[in-house]
Amino acid sequence: MGLSELLSGFAEVFQPQVLLLAFLGCLAGTMVGVLPGLGPVSAIAILFPLTAYLGPSAAIVVLAAIYYGAMYGGSTSAILLKIPGEVSSLPAALEGYPMTQRGRAGQALAIAAGASFFAGIVGTLGVWLIGPHLAGFALEFGPPEMLGLVLFALTAIAGLSSGSVVRGIGMAVAGMLLASVGLDLTSSQQRMTFGSLELMQGLDIVPVMIGLFGVAEVLRTLERGTPSAQAAKVGGFLPTRDEFRRSAGAAGRGTVTGFLLGLIPGMLPSTTTFLSYASERRRAERKGGSRFGTGAVEGIGGPEAANNATAMSGFVPLFSLGIPTGPTMALIMAALMVYGVVPGPTMFTSDADITAAVIASFFVANVILLVLNLPLAGLWAKIANVPYGVLGPIIIVCCGVGAYTARNSVFDIVVCLVAGVAGWAMSKRGLPVAPFVMGFILGPMLELSLRQTVAISPASLVESPIFLCFAAAALVSVGLAYRLHRRGVEKVDANA
Amino acid sequence: MRATALRAAAALCAAALLTSCAADAETAGTYPSRSIDYVVPFAAGGSTDIAARAGAEALSDELGVPVNVVNQPGADQIIGVSTVRTSEADGYTLLADGAGSSSIQGLLPYVPYDWTDRTFVAKFAEGPHVYVVGGDSPYQDFDAVVEAARSDPENFTVGWIGGSSTSDFATLQFLAGNDIDAAKVKRVPFRSSGEVMRAVAAGDIDFGAGGASSAFSLAGTGKLRPIALTGTQPIDKLEGVPSTAELGHPELDMQYWVGVSAPPGLPRDLTGKLADAVATIAEDDAVVDQLSAVGLAPAVLTGEELRTDINREKDRFATLSEQIGVAG
Numbered sequence: 059m060g061l062s063e064l065l066s067g068f069a070e071v072f073q074p075q076v077l078l079l080a081f082l083g084c085l086a087g088t089m090v091g092v093l094p095g096l097g098p099v100s101a102i103a104i105l106f107p108l109t110a111y112l113g114p115s116a117a118i119v120v121l122a123a124i125y126y127g128a129m130y131g132g133s134t135s136a137i138l139l140k141i142p143g144e145v146s147s148l149p150a151a152l153e154g155y156p157m158t159q160r161g162r163a164g165q166a167l168a169i170a171a172g173a174s175f176f177a178g179i180v181g182t183l184g185v186w187l188i189g190p191h192l193a194g195f196a197l198e199f200g201p202p203e204m205l206g207l208v209l210f211a212l213t214a215i216a217g218l219s220s221g222s223v224v225r226g227i228g229m230a231v232a233g234m235l236l237a238s239v240g241l242d243l244t245s246s247q248q249r250m251t252f253g254s255l256e257l258m259q260g261l262d263i264v265p266v267m268i269g270l271f272g273v274a275e276v277l278r279t280l281e282r283g284t285p286s287a288q289a290a291k292v293g294g295f296l297p298t299r300d301e302f303r304r305s306a307g308a309a310g311r312g313t314v315t316g317f318l319l320g321l322i323p324g325m326l327p328s329t330t331t332f333l334s335y336a337s338e339r340r341r342a343e344r345k346g347g348s349r350f351g352t353g354a355v356e357g358i359g360g361p362e363a364a365n366n367a368t369a370m371s372g373f374v375p376l377f378s379l380g381i382p383t384g385p386t387m388a389l390i391m392a393a394l395m396v397y398g399v400v401p402g403p404t405m406f407t408s409d410a411d412i413t414a415a416v417i418a419s420f421f422v423a424n425v426i427l428l429v430l431n432l433p434l435a436g437l438w439a440k441i442a443n444v445p446y447g448v449l450g451p452i453i454i455v456c457c458g459v460g461a462y463t464a465r466n467s468v469f470d471i472v473v474c475l476v477a478g479v480a481g482w483a484m485s486k487r488g489l490p491v492a493p494f495v496m497g498f499i500l501g502p503m504l505e506l507s508l509r510q511t512v513a514i515s516p517a518s519l520v521e522s523p524i525f526l527c528f529a530a531a532a533l534v535s536v537g538l539a540y541r542l543h544r545r546g547v548e549k550v551d552a553n554a
Numbered sequence: 555m556r557a558t559a560l561r562a563a564a565a566l567c568a569a570a571l572l573t574s575c576a577a578d579a580e581t582a583g584t585y586p587s588r589s590i591d592y593v594v595p596f597a598a599g600g601s602t603d604i605a606a607r608a609g610a611e612a613l614s615d616e617l618g619v620p621v622n623v624v625n626q627p628g629a630d631q632i633i634g635v636s637t638v639r640t641s642e643a644d645g646y647t648l649l650a651d652g653a654g655s656s657s658i659q660g661l662l663p664y665v666p667y668d669w670t671d672r673t674f675v676a677k678f679a680e681g682p683h684v685y686v687v688g689g690d691s692p693y694q695d696f697d698a699v700v701e702a703a704r705s706d707p708e709n710f711t712v713g714w715i716g717g718s719s720t721s722d723f724a725t726l727q728f729l730a731g732n733d734i735d736a737a738k739v740k741r742v743p744f745r746s747s748g749e750v751m752r753a754v755a756a757g758d759i760d761f762g763a764g765g766a767s768s769a770f771s772l773a774g775t776g777k778l779r780p781i782a783l784t785g786t787q788p789i790d791k792l793e794g795v796p797s798t799a800e801l802g803h804p805e806l807d808m809q810y811w812v813g814v815s816a817p818p819g820l821p822r823d824l825t826g827k828l829a830d831a832v833a834t835i836a837e838d839d840a841v842v843d844q845l846s847a848v849g850l851a852p853a854v855l856t857g858e859e860l861r862t863d864i865n866r867e868k869d870r871f872a873t874l875s876e877q878i879g880v881a882g
Contacts, residue, residue, distance in 0.1 A: 106598060107623070197756040197777065201742075241629055241664075243716050244743040248664060255636060255666055259628030323752060380771020381752050388599035388748075395767065396604055398847050400791060402771040466626050467633070506743065513742040514711055514758060 059410050064186065067414025070115065071422050079116055080419055083123025084426045090124075091131020092438060095272040095457035097143025099264050101128035102386055103463045114397035115412045119419040121390055123426075126178065129327075129369065130427050133170045133362060134438045138163055141272040141453060143460060145263060145328035145495060146365040149335040151271060152492065153350065153357035158439075160353060164295030167435040169355055170362045171428060173309035177363035178424035180313050181370025185377070186417050190406050193378030195321045201510035202518045204324065206528030208504045211329060213535040214336035215493045223539070226493040229484075233497025234504070236261055244509065256469040263328075263498055265461035265470040266477045270491050272457040273478025276450050278485060295435050297355070305359030308338050316364030320371030324503065326384045327368040332496055334364035340538070370420070377405040377413060582823035585645055589620040592814075594650040595634025597627040600746075601765050601848040605679050605812040606650035608844035612835035623650075630718040631655040632665055639667060643817040645824045648675070651815035653720045657868035661875055662718065673820040674860045676832040677813030678841075681850035683724035683784045684769045684792060688757045689777040696781045696801050699761060700732045707738035713750030713762035714741035717875070721747045724763040724784055724808035726874040731806050736877040754778060765810055766792060766849030784808045789849050811853065813860070829856040 070076065083105075090101040105124050109117045132143035137154030150170055157166040199207075215230045239250045240260025251257040297305065312334040319330045338360040342348035350357055372383040380401035382388040394401055394412075405413045441449075461474035484491055511519060519525050580587065592613075594606045607623050614621040626634040635655050641647035649655065651674070659669040685696070693699040703710040712725050729736040744750045747764030754762040755777040766789045772778035773792060780792050785807045786799040798806040814832050816825070835841055836852040845851060855863055 103598075103625075197752070200753065200756055200758040241716075243745065244714065244741070246630065246662065246664070246716055246718065255629070255632065258664070259633050323749070379752075379755075379775060379777075382599075382748065385597065385599070388597075392599040392604055395770075395847050396608075396844055398843070400770045400774065402774040404774060465628060466624050467628075506745070510742050510744075510753075510758075513740055 059186065059190075059406050059414060063410050063414045064418060066411070067416075067418035068421075070411070070415040071119070071418045076116060076119060076415075076419070077422070079112070079120050080123045080423055081426055083120040084127040084423055084430055087124035087127020087129075088131040088134075088427070088430060088434075089127075091128035091143055092134050092441075093131075093143070093456045093460075094135040094139050094141035094453045095143055095268045095460040096128075096135075096463075097132035097147065097264075097460070098125050098128040098386065099144055100460045100463045101125070101131075102389060106389060109393065114394060114399055115415040115419075117393045117397075118390055118412075118416050119423075121386075121393060122416070122420060123423045125369065125386055126174075126366070126423055126427055129365060130171060130174055130431050133174070134167060134431075134435075135441075137166045137170060137358070138439060138441055139449075139453065140275050141457075142267070145267055145499065146326075146331040146361070148267075148271070148328075148492065148495065149331060149357050149361035152335075153354050156351070156353035157355075157358075162353070163439045164435055165297045165301060166353070166355075166358055167439065168295040168432065169297055169301065169305045169358050171431045171435065173305060173312070173359040173362040174366045175424055175428045176306075176309050177313040177316065177366035178370060178427075179421065181317055181367045182417060182420040182424070184317050184367075185370055185373050185420070189371075189374040190378055192321055192374055196323050196375035196379055196381050198524070199322045200518075200522075201507045201514060202522040203524040203528070204322070204503065204507040205511050205519070206522070206525035206532075207319075207322070207325075208500055208507060210528045210532040210535065211333055211496075211500055212504070213532045213539070214333055215496055225488075226490055229489055229491070229494040230497030230500075233494040233499075234501030236266070237263075237498045237501040238505070243506065256467075259465070259467070259469075261473060262464050262467075262470060263495070264464035265474040266498065267495055268457045268460050269474035269477025270481035270484075270495070272453060272460075273475060274481030274485065274491075276453050277478060277482040279446060280450065281482075295432065301355045305355040308334075308356035308360035309363040311338070312360035312363035312365075313367045316367030317371045320368030320383065321374055323375060323381050323383050325368065326499070327365045328499055329503075330364045330368040331361040332492075332499075334360040344538075373416075376401055378403060580644065580824070582827040585824050585827060586617050586619045588646065589622055590614075590617070590645070591624050591647045592621050592650055593624050593626055593634050593638050593647065595626055595631035595655050598625045601681075601767050601850065602650060602652055602654075602810075602812055604848045605845055605850055608841050609650075609678055609812070609814075609832070609835060612838045612841045613831060616831045616835050630662060630665075630716070631659070635659070635669075635672075636667065638815070639672060639817055641817050643673070643819040643821070645816060645820060645828060647817065648828075649815040651677075651813045652811055653723075653864075653867060653871075654718060654810075656815070657864050657871055658718055658720070658723070660868040661871055670861075670865070671818045673816040673818060673825055674857070674864065675814040675816055675820070675825055676829040676854060676856040677811050677860055678832050678836040678852060678854055679813075679845050679850040680809045680811040680853035681845075681848070682766050682787060682789065682797070683721060683763050683808050683810065684766045684780045684789075684795065685724070685728060685782045685784070686751065686754050686762050686764075686769055686773075686778050686780050687760065688754050689775075689779050690757055691760065691779065693760075694779065694781075696796075696803075699781060700734070703729070703734045703739065703761070704732065707735045708740070710734070710761065711740045711742050711759040713744050713747075713753060713759055713764075715744055715747060715750065719747070720808055720810040721750070721764045721768075723871055723874055724806075725761075726877060727784075727806050727808050728761075728763065730874055730877055731803060741878075751778060767847075770849070782806070787851065790846065791849065812850065813855075825857070832856075 132147040133150040136142040136147040136151035140155035154166040338356040375381040610621040638649040747768040750762040
């Protein structure tokens with residue numbers, strides 16, 4: 059697809075009604091995403107039925123606008139209230155909330171918005187220019203390659219555990235165990251269901267995570283009595299030169315890795331976000347003077363960029379091969395199919411007009427979101443100043459709604475509340491929650507790719523160069539973590 | 555005096571009870587008077603979901619009330635079915651039924667209810683499965699694949715989606731109908747037929763089956779080669795792919811279907827009215843278009859005929875699954 063097609067795509071998008079739809083989609087997505095505990099999953103679930111009445115390109119423009127809007131909004135509630143609406147805004151909560159407490163909420167929001175914008179634009183360019191050439195990548199990535207990637211990703215857990223690595227690994231294993239509840243994929247054996255119908259459907263990451271962070275945060279605040287959020291000052295939103303420099307580098311790295319990994323089927327933004335967070339953290343620790351855990355801007359910029367870049371590059375396998383990389387892409391594919399557009403090579407040839415309009419709309423949506431979010435950052439930041447007697451109950455209700463909408467299941471509200479109490483207890487005991495979530499996400503991927511590899515041929519592992527590379531990277535990663543750990547111990551000894 | 559008062563009170567109570575009963579038991583004349591929930595036991599975006607949404611939109615025009623699609627995925631469709639089964643049998647909670655939520659459940663030992671205990675209202679759509687091999691696979695047509703699998707079943711890998719979908723039974727039917735030892739064939743687990751198609755196209759596995767629409771995209775790239783469509787009907791978007799009947803294997807006819815079911819004990823007149831509405835919308839142009847976009851075509855069957863058909867389907871599934879030695 060050349061420049062002229064793209065320009066006619068822009069002409070399509072610049073029609074008043076399409077622009078209005080894109081704007082409304084961004085706004086609605088942002089509004090839902092800003093609600094604590096609600097993120098893209100809920101936004102799409104709530105707003106998807108409304109898109110059924112639009113034509114194919116308009117429906118996709120709106121769906122994408124809602125999706126990106128909710129991601130922007132989700133980071134906002136993560137930064138201001140430490141309540142992420144989805145796994146991929148977890149780093150924003152871990153690093154952005156400490157900034158909010160220091161009265162630098164505006165800067166944190168601006169960095170998140172800027173990094174997302176940068177990755178969104180670069181990602182869109184990527185989909186347009188190199189997308190068609192990279193499509194085959196999705197087919198290169200079979201079970202052995204996935205296994206390698208998951209093994210490598212697991213080593214990042216060490217980077218997520220502040221303090222004891224053993225505790226981090228323990229929590230990751232606990233996450234994997236809980237993720238395995240339900241019906242086994244191949245034999246349909248029940249695992250840890252205790253004969254319960256509700257447990258048979260397994261535990262969904264969305265209610266678990268909303269509980270662990272959202273509900274637990276409310277409990278912690280109630281316990282403290284003096285809500286720290288109230289003391290937060292909004293401040294301006296222009297980052298210092300140093301903050302800008304550090305977050306821009308991280309955003310660049312996050313964009314590249316997020317985009318490349320996002321080409322792989324089954325690679326959700328949550329995973330690439332974690333990888334970016336862990337690698338930025340390690341990078342900072344290697345250099346010394348890491349501020350991670352206390353509001354490091356790299357920990358916001360990198361993961362936020364990775365998140366958006368992954369979300370963008372998911373369109374590459376979708377458009378060129380009809381392979382959706384996750385639930386949102388599956389919905390967009392369904393919207394295309396309903397209108398008789400079959401995703402595949404024709405997307406860049408006979409259906410190029412639709413594709414061009416969609417790509418143009420990504421550019422437009424990203425600009426709308428930036429324009430919408432920078433001025434609104436100050437307004438959103440005021441949320442943190444709402445008295446907790448009002449805010450607390452609203453947060454709990456929103457968390458319940460977010461947990462429910464993931465699967466329309468009342469049981470998930472119970473899961474969310476139980477996870478909330480568990481999250482509160484974990485923080486009392488000093489157990490890190492992030493590795494738990496990581497284990498919860500990677501566990502099923504590890505199991506599936508391992509079983510597929512074994513069923514096909516275990517020998518394919520040594521025949522796969524991609525697997526071998528990942529395996530080597532995983533070993534190096536463990537070695538580096540060990541050295542870093544040793545150095546840390548020596549330093550402590552020297553100080554003592 | 556007191557007795558009269560008491561009697562009057564009793565009469566009032568009785569009247570109140572009667573009216574409330576009358577309000578509960580709605581007749582076909584007044585039904586439906588409020589919105590209907592149409593529960594889809596899958597996540598949004600699959601072909602059953604798309605068919606159900608097309609049906610729901612047309613039904614809501616036909617019945618004059620909103621018909622809302624509610625996705626309740628999970629646990630081999632048990633969650634969605636269970637929600638509908640335990641709802642009031644008043645016609646306001648319906649199930650987007652299909653083989654995966656009915657006949658196949660008859661084979662699963664862990665289904666906590668009697669799968670036949672529901673009101674089958676109508677089926678409105680049905681479609682074939684597609685058998686695929688890789689574009690670079692050494693076997694390029696139906697007979698070549700059969701030959702290879704029959705001679706060396708231990709090295710023949712097929713996609714498997716947990717044994718609770720018609721795609722898996724289409725695979726089993728392919729193996730059984732061609733004298734391939736299904737117990738020896740390697741079944742590789744996947745989460746959806748879309749993932750199976752990717753793996754076949756990439757050459758990770760030898761053979762896969764899925765609803766026709768799951769192959770639309772990759773077939774266009776040449777990476778995936780559809781070798782046959784089950785049954786007799788051709789599919790526009792898979793032009794040139796022969797049907798199993800044309801290939802001389804009419805017995806390989808596994809179809810998947812989408813319909814409407816209700817909780818057990820839905821009053822007869824409501825069932826009739828709903829079935830008529832479903833039969834009408836199945837021929838609606840907009841519905842036909844949307845169904846064909848996902849490889850489905852209108853196919854109406856109602857009442858006892860539908861129940862008999864589904865029971866027969868269950869018996870066929872049971873015979874097929876005996877081959878691999880496990881139910882499901």
